[in-house]
Structures are given as C-alpha cells and as structure tokens.
Amino acid sequence: MPLSFVISASGLLAIAAYTDVTRRIIPNWIPITLILLFIAASAFRPLDSSFVYSFLVASVVFLVLAVAFAFNILGGGDVKLLAAVALWVGLAGILEFFLITAMVGGALALGMIAYQRLVLVFPIALPAGSAGTGAPAPTLPYGVAIAAAGCIVMIAQHASL
Secondary structure, three states: OOHHHHHHHHHHHHHHHHHHHHHOOOOOHHHHHHHHHHHHHHOOOOOOHHHHHHHHHHHHHHHHHHHHHHOOOOOHHHHHHHHHHHHHHHHHHHHHHHHHHHHHHHHHHHHHHHHHHHHHHOHHHOOOOOOOOOOOOOOOOOHHHHHHHHHHHHHHHHHOO
C-alpha cells in the first residue's frame, strides 16, 4: 500500500480529532472517506484473505460498539471512527489499536480531571459555563485517542511492510 494512502488516512484522523475537540462531533464524511480510501488503497495490493478479514474485523467492531452506543457508553461518531480505523489496521493490528486507544484515552481522562481540579483551585482560569459552576462535566473527546492510536498502528504497519 503506498505511503500516500496512509498519510491521507492519518490526515483524516487528525481532522476527526480536531472536530471532536472543538465541536464534540465526528462528521460522518470522515469514516466514510476512510472506508473509501481503504478500498482504493487495496487496489495497490493483491486481493488476499487480509482484505476480507479487515472487513470482518471492522464489521464485528461496529456491531459490538453499536451496543455500547445503545447504552450511551460511546458516541455514534466514535463507534463509526473506531470501525473505520479497524478496517485499516485489520486483524493483525486490532489488539494493539485498542490497547493504544485505551491508554491515550486514559491519559486524556486524567488530563481532564487534573484540569478540573486546577480550575477549582484557581477559579480565574475557569471558562464561563465550565465545570465547577454547576454545569455538567465536560465529555471526553475520545476521537483524539482513536486518531492517535490509529495513526500509530497504521504507520507502524506500513513501516514493517
């Protein structure tokens, strides 16, 4: 698979992370474009079982995480983005992808908790309507963790080819 496809997919993941941080939404066009880009990139390699396994892995990831969405554990954009990245990392990289996603997500959560504690101590730094003023706690932009892990695993896989 040419490096340009991996770079393009990484760029899309960066956009997903940015929109999740700034607007708390991952637009549908991002996972759709990632899927189409994967199909286009697959034209540059022989059709083998890894292509089929990638679609199976992505389908299982989507179905399992749709249940998490139904119970309000994950957002819909996160579910779609995780499935699209699962397509790229395939069976060989899915465990590594989820492990790195969890580690980065945990670091983000700790960072948000530390920020909220800091804001309680130094209320001058508190933006209007933020936590500490009776407003609900902010949500975690998990798209950042998904994007970081996706880039790490995709680039590592490409480097090992």
